[in-house]
Amino acid sequence: MNWIANENRYEKMTYNRCGHSGLLLPAISLGLWHNFGGVDSFENGRAMLRKAFDLGITHFDLANNYGPPPGSAEEMFGEMLKKDFASYRDEMIISSKAGYRMWDGPYGEWGSKKNLIASLNQSLKRMNLDYVDIFYSHRPDPDTPIEETIGALDLIVRQGKALYVGISSYNAEQTEAAVKVAKTLGTPLVIHQPNYSMFNRWIEDGLQDVLVENGMGSIVFCPLEQGLLTNKYLNGIPEGSRASKAGSFLSKEQVTEEAVQKVKKLNEIAKERGQSITQLALSWVLREGRVTSALIGASRASQIEENAAALQNLTFTKKELDRIEAILAGKW
Ligand SMILES: NC(=O)c1ccc[n+]([C@@H]2O[C@H](COP(=O)([O-])OP(=O)(O)OC[C@H]3O[C@@H](n4cnc5c(N)ncnc54)[C@H](OP(=O)(O)O)[C@@H]3O)[C@@H](O)[C@H]2O)c1
Numbered sequence: 001m002n003w004i005a006n007e008n009r010y011e012k013m014t015y016n017r018c019g020h021s022g023l024l025l026p027a028i029s030l031g032l033w034h035n036f037g038g039v040d041s042f043e044n045g046r047a048m049l050r051k052a053f054d055l056g057i058t059h060f061d062l063a064n065n066y067g068p069p070p071g072s073a074e075e076m077f078g079e080m081l082k083k084d085f086a087s088y089r090d091e092m093i094i095s096s097k098a099g100y101r102m103w104d105g106p107y108g109e110w111g112s113k114k115n116l117i118a119s120l121n122q123s124l125k126r127m128n129l130d131y132v133d134i135f136y137s138h139r140p141d142p143d144t145p146i147e148e149t150i151g152a153l154d155l156i157v158r159q160g161k162a163l164y165v166g167i168s169s170y171n172a173e174q175t176e177a178a179v180k181v182a183k184t185l186g187t188p189l190v191i192h193q194p195n196y197s198m199f200n201r202w203i204e205d206g207l208q209d210v211l212v213e214n215g216m217g218s219i220v221f222c223p224l225e226q227g228l229l230t231n232k233y234l235n236g237i238p239e240g241s242r243a244s245k246a247g248s249f250l251s252k253e254q255v256t257e258e259a260v261q262k263v264k265k266l267n268e269i270a271k272e273r274g275q276s277i278t279q280l281a282l283s284w285v286l287r288e289g290r291v292t293s294a295l296i297g298a299s300r301a302s303q304i305e306e307n308a309a310a311l312q313n314l315t316f317t318k319k320e321l322d323r324i325e326a327i328l329a330g331k332w
Contacts, residue, residue, distance in 0.1 A: 003084040006054040013056025014311055016292045018217030021190040023134075023164055025093065025293040027286055028308050029059035029219060034242065035299045038072030044300065046080050051301035053088065055308045061193075061219070061295055062127075063097040063138060064119045070102055074126035082128065092133075096123040097168060097193075099138025111141030111149035120161055135162035136193060140174045147181050154187040166191035166216075172206035179214045189216060196220035196291065198229060198266070198281055198328055199259065208290055217292035220285055224296060224307075226250040228259055229281040231267065242299075258330070265327045269320060278303075279310035284324065287316055 015024040030052045036045045049060070066073035074096065085092065098119035101109040109115060120135055135156055137149050153165040166189055167178055175192060182189045192211055194203045200222070211218055224230055226249065227242050233255045237243050242250045263277055270280035282294050298304045316324075326332060 002087070003050060005050075005088060009054050009056045011056070012311070013058075013308070015058075016217075016289070018164075018191055018219075018292045019211070020215030021164065021188065021217065023093070023190055023217070025059050025217070025219065026057050027293055027311055028055075028057055028282065029061055029293045029295045030057050030304065031061040031221065031295050031297050032073045032077055033061075033063070033066050034297050036073040036076050037067035038069055038076070039067075040076075042076060042079070045076055046084065047301045048298055048304060049077075049080050050084060051304050052308075053085070053092075055304065057304070057308065058091055059093040059095070059219075059293065061095045061221075062123070063100070063136075064102045064123050065100050071122070071126055074123055078127035078129070094127070094129065094132050095134035095136065096120065096127075096132050097136040097138035098123075099136075099141070099168070111137050111139075111144045111152075113148050113152040113155075116149065116152040117156070120156060124161065131160055132162050134164045134166055134191060136166045136168045136191075137170075137178075138168050140167075140170045146174075146177050150178050150181040150189070151185065153189070154182070154185040157187045164190045166193060168193035168221075169195070172210045175207060175210050175214075175216075179210075179216070189214075191217045191219060191292070193219050193221055193295070195222050196285055197223050197225045198284055198324070199225045199262075212290070218290075219293040219295050220291050221295045222297075223285045223294040224278060224281055225259075226254075226297070228255065229263060229266075230278045231263070231276065233260055234264060234267075240299075262327055262330070265332050266324065269323055269327075273313055273320070275310065275313055276306060278307055279313070282307055282310035283314050283316070286310075286314055287321075 014027040018025050098116050107114045156162045196203050242248050243255050267277045270277045285294050296307050
């Protein structure tokens, strides 16, 4: 029998407008960078997708290279779409990206027209989709003219292979240059995907202003700093956690005593607010409505449930914000 989604799935989620576009994104979105690869459990991934969708999380973020091995997350997601979500496709916003190394030779990465077009064609095949909802240039390319990269995104929209396009990890200056080209072509860049968390605040230094000025939305990745901003590492590095895995993007060295002390202090504020530290970290990136969506990862369905409940308390008092600033600055 086909899986049937929870009929109350739209009751609790908040949907935010992405900049000045018609696109609405859930305040919490789910990324498939980790735990959806060919090496991972299909059934665990499937349970996470089902849980997310049941909670009103309509947006799923992928990239050509997610796995491992690269490409396998899109294949696994395509399989799950076919098995569970075929009748829900129009309720979903699916994104992919190109820019990081995906195949051998000079055309397998960066921001050339060749890479972007060929990579998206591969992604569509892997997911068995006619189009993605959002397609990104995954990183700025210092050697390809910005006119070519943004021109490729414009072509992709005109071909109907993506409905919306955006950029990821471009700094303020690079974003301004990209927006300028997009404006002349008539295809808006509706979204930016930068890294942002309590521990990584670079976007506050110029990029956020550029996004607001240009009517662009933002979906922020690693809002939990890959798990550091959870209660996971308070007593060492547990087996099975991201930091415990060889070759992980979160190294053991990143779990510093200083970070753990800050999380412990932040936990006190979280408790007073009736939240977990994870929920506090997500509420904080969404404060003041400057961020359209917080793009989380997860290794099990229960984490997604806990994280989505962050939306029940998004308001901060000035005193709370000041205390958080002091803790992040190491003053307590
Ligand atoms: N554009 C880019 O260049 C770029 C780069 C990186 C990521 N992204 C996107 O952003 C998404 C999210 O990245 P991320 O996975 O690093 O995000 P994250 O939300 O900062 O970290 C997710 C990890 O935190 C832990 N976690 C989450 N909820 C938890 C909870 N309630 N309790 C305890 N631990 C919890 C889990 O770690 P354990 O596995 O240890 O349980 C989980 O895998 C990616 O999937 C991808 O779509 C984009």
